[in-house]
Amino acid sequence: MAVIDTTPPGITNNTQAQECRAAWSLTAPALVLMVAILLLPVMVALVLSFTNYSLGNDGFDWIGTKNYDRLFSRSTYEKMFIATFTYVVTVVPISVGLGLGAALLINSLGRFREIYKTIYFLPVMATLLAMAIAWEFMLHPSIGMINQTLEMGCGTVIEAIWPFMATGCADGFPVWLGDKRYAIWVVCFIGIWQGFGFNMVLYLAGLTGVHRELYHAAEMDGAKSAWERFRLVTWPALGPTTVFVVTISCIRAFQVFDTIEAFWPQGGGPNKSTYVMMFAIFEKGVQQNLIGIGSAITVLFLIFVMFLTLIQRWLVERKVHY
Amino acid sequence: MKLTATAMALALTASAAFAQDKVTVEFAYPYSHLFDVTYEAMMPAFEKAHPDIEIKFRATYESYEDGTNTILRESVSGNLPDVTMQGLNRQQILVDKGIAQSLEPFIEKEADFAKEGYHDAMLSLSTFGDNVHGLPFSVSLPVGYYNMDILAGAGIDKMPTTWDEVIAACETMKASGTKNPIFWGWNITGNWFMQALMWSQDEAIVDNGRVTLDSPEALAALEQMQEIFTKCEMQNLEWKAALASFSAGEIGMMFWSTSALGAVERSQGEFVLKTGPFPGMGETPKGLPAGGNAAMLTSTSDDPKVQEAAWTWLKFITSGEGAAEVAKTTGYMPPNKAANEVILADFYDQNPNKQTAVDQLPLLRDWLAYPGDNGLAITQVIYDGIERIVTGDATDMKELQQEMVEEVADLLPNG
Numbered sequence: 208m209a210v211i212d213t214t215p216p217g218i219t220n221n222t223q224a225q226e227c228r229a230a231w232s233l234t235a236p237a238l239v240l241m242v243a244i245l246l247l248p249v250m251v252a253l254v255l256s257f258t259n260y261s262l263g264n265d266g267f268d269w270i271g272t273k274n275y276d277r278l279f280s281r282s283t284y285e286k287m288f289i290a291t292f293t294y295v296v297t298v299v300p301i302s303v304g305l306g307l308g309a310a311l312l313i314n315s316l317g318r319f320r321e322i323y324k325t326i327y328f329l330p331v332m333a334t335l336l337a338m339a340i341a342w343e344f345m346l347h348p349s350i351g352m353i354n355q356t357l358e359m360g361c362g363t364v365i366e367a368i369w370p371f372m373a374t375g376c377a378d379g380f381p382v383w384l385g386d387k388r389y390a391i392w393v394v395c396f397i398g399i400w401q402g403f404g405f406n407m408v409l410y411l412a413g414l415t416g417v418h419r420e421l422y423h424a425a426e427m428d429g430a431k432s433a434w435e436r437f438r439l440v441t442w443p444a445l446g447p448t449t450v451f452v453v454t455i456s457c458i459r460a461f462q463v464f465d466t467i468e469a470f471w472p473q474g475g476g477p478n479k480s481t482y483v484m485m486f487a488i489f490e491k492g493v494q495q496n497l498i499g500i501g502s503a504i505t506v507l508f509l510i511f512v513m514f515l516t517l518i519q520r521w522l523v524e525r526k527v528h529y
Numbered sequence: 530m531k532l533t534a535t536a537m538a539l540a541l542t543a544s545a546a547f548a549q550d551k552v553t554v555e556f557a558y559p560y561s562h563l564f565d566v567t568y569e570a571m572m573p574a575f576e577k578a579h580p581d582i583e584i585k586f587r588a589t590y591e592s593y594e595d596g597t598n599t600i601l602r603e604s605v606s607g608n609l610p611d612v613t614m615q616g617l618n619r620q621q622i623l624v625d626k627g628i629a630q631s632l633e634p635f636i637e638k639e640a641d642f643a644k645e646g647y648h649d650a651m652l653s654l655s656t657f658g659d660n661v662h663g664l665p666f667s668v669s670l671p672v673g674y675y676n677m678d679i680l681a682g683a684g685i686d687k688m689p690t691t692w693d694e695v696i697a698a699c700e701t702m703k704a705s706g707t708k709n710p711i712f713w714g715w716n717i718t719g720n721w722f723m724q725a726l727m728w729s730q731d732e733a734i735v736d737n738g739r740v741t742l743d744s745p746e747a748l749a750a751l752e753q754m755q756e757i758f759t760k761c762e763m764q765n766l767e768w769k770a771a772l773a774s775f776s777a778g779e780i781g782m783m784f785w786s787t788s789a790l791g792a793v794e795r796s797q798g799e800f801v802l803k804t805g806p807f808p809g810m811g812e813t814p815k816g817l818p819a820g821g822n823a824a825m826l827t828s829t830s831d832d833p834k835v836q837e838a839a840w841t842w843l844k845f846i847t848s849g850e851g852a853a854e855v856a857k858t859t860g861y862m863p864p865n866k867a868a869n870e871v872i873l874a875d876f877y878d879q880n881p882n883k884q885t886a887v888d889q890l891p892l893l894r895d896w897l898a899y900p901g902d903n904g905l906a907i908t909q910v911i912y913d914g915i916e917r918i919v920t921g922d923a924t925d926m927k928e929l930q931q932e933m934v935e936e937v938a939d940l941l942p943n944g
Contacts, residue, residue: 261902350779378708385770385920473912474912478920493602497903
């Protein structure tokens with residue numbers, strides 16, 4: 208270093224230091240904001256998760272990992288994990304699959320494309336909370352539209368061939384929102400209904416990037432059927448889109464909250480069957496003012512989301528570059 | 530153009546001057562579906578009597594739990610309203626934390642406070658450590674709502690007085706084709722009906738700072754609920770959906786607070802509605818918890834004008850014509866002698882359905898608060914426990930009782 212560097216040390220150091228200062232002062236606002244708005248709250252939540260702080264109290268006690276012990280030992284939180292993962296595992300594949308299917312169908316259309324796009328995208332644009340209230344009316348067990356429609360099938364041939372209809376006609380149709388067997392699936396259904404349009408738009412964007420020539424080449428190489436063309440060209444070409452869509456869907460599924468808050472403001476569904484993580488955070492941290500346990504769930508939630516993001520980074524870097 | 534500008538400027542200064550003379554009192558209340566009509570009915574008279582006070586309504590609380598919680602949060606962030614309506618069993622925590630102010634200094638200044646209809650029995654609901662901290666605004670008791678058409682259709686001519694008779698009525702109704710004979714309002718504020726069954730047996734759910742969920746009376750209450758839910762095959766309806774179903778004439782019997790009577794009557798379909806006393810466990814109930822809410826002063830303003838205006842508003846809504854509106858628009862009883870006996874003298878004769886709760890007044894007991902900071906979380910434990918009976922998830926009541934006792938013990942201050 209000393210041998211090669213023959214310029215007077217003072218000048219270089221000066222310019223370097225100046226550039227360095229300029230660089231820091233230019234990035235400082237962004238850094239400060241990032242720390243203050245993003246990192247600091249996360250750190251505060253992490254610290255609070257080791258306390259029993261309750262909003263409105265002057266002080267708190269350190270209780271170590273007691274909050275986390277509770278998360279993994281209490282049946283309430285077991286129900287929380289079951290509800291959250293059931294929702295994610297159901298909603299993500301189906302909404303991604305439907306999104307892809309709808310995108311392919313729309314892409315194959317010559318006319319009416321825009322109309323279909325708009326229709327499928329409508330639920331995405333609507334506020335989920337407002338939609339949930341509309342669903343609540345429709346799902347009312349006796350005066351709701353859904354059960355009244357089902358009742359019209361009573362006495363017809365449908366009743367004979369579908370056992371669900373037969374029991375429904377005899378003993379009344381399900382209390383969709385009050386029955387622990389149905390509640391989580393109702394929420395899943397609404398989640399899919401609301402979310403797949405968004406995935407469809409992402410896939411439509413991805414499809415515009417697939418070159419026509421690739422299809423011609425595949426056809427010349429003997430890929431005759433539509434399925435072959437999809438398997439060999441479309442699906443691999445959509446790889447990066449799929450990774451993105453799946454990650455976004457996962458994160459959105461973990462964040463589900465509006466429907467549950469609208470349907471069951473107290474308790475998180477029958478027997479806590481729809482007690483998802485976001486609702487648990489809200490109930491503990493905001494409704495009951497138990498900041499400690501609320502923070503612990505938040506930290507766990509962040510870990511899940513971080514994990515998903517890391518998987519996505521890894522997949523994008525390793526697997527799906529063409 | 531210039532003229533309009535001048536006119537506008539004039540109007541602006543005028544309204545600014547006007548606004549300066551007015552004192553603003555910020556106010557928040559729960560259950561908009563019950564009380565919106567009440568405050569709408571009160572406002573014209575108040576504005577006429579006190580033109581210098583402006584009442585600013587904040588967003589309503591969804592429930593008592595939400596109300597308490599909102600106030601606790603607002604006290605941390607420093608934007609408390611001047612007057613708030615709180616559930617009778619949620620006053621304690623606000624007094625303990627020093628958020629609700631004592632009303633004694635204001636009461637002392639009033640010359641004939643007792644004459645305005647405030648009497649000790651009513652004030653005792655809001656008295657903590659010899660100091661009155663709130664003025665009860667509306668008091669309710671649990672009652673039975675009966676769809677007389679469905680009952681008559683099933684051949685029942687007498688209202689049930691015990692739960693065994695209720696269950697028998699359920700079975701008769703089921704046999705005659707009513708799909709949905711009963712809604713038993715276990716989910717009303719999560720713990721009120723639990724306290725109702727406990728008080729029926731003359732047992733307090735909180736006794737000397739101890740939660741008595743481990744008592745034989747608590748077990749009897751849980752078993753009674755299980756019997757009602759299973760034998761009547763009660764659907765697990767969300768309460769708003771249940772009220773809608775009852776108003777539509779689909780449910781035969783509904784057990785709920787008398788408070789909803791106004792709302793139910795407003796949306797009632799074509800059937801004869803009658804209310805009856807709350808049935809007992811084998812015999813007439815020995816006591817019933819008072820539901821309802823009280824007005825509390827939470828103003829943080831140093832301005833004596835604001836404090837005085839807040840007190841004026843507080844007094845207006847709990848006495849005289851203000852309190853009478855409560856009975857007229859809801860099913861609540863105004864806990865005010867003057868309003869009840871003078872202004873509402875023939876009201877109850879004309880509205881026999883609203884009389885039921887008044888008849889039950891001798892049974893009135895405190896709606897008890899759970900000790901410590903975790904009252905809301907303890908309520909949730911009771912709610913979750915009862916829900917497991919309704920959905921059929923819990924079948925062994927002794928086991929359920931044990932689980933609830935343990936979970937509550939975790940949440941108690943000395944636990």
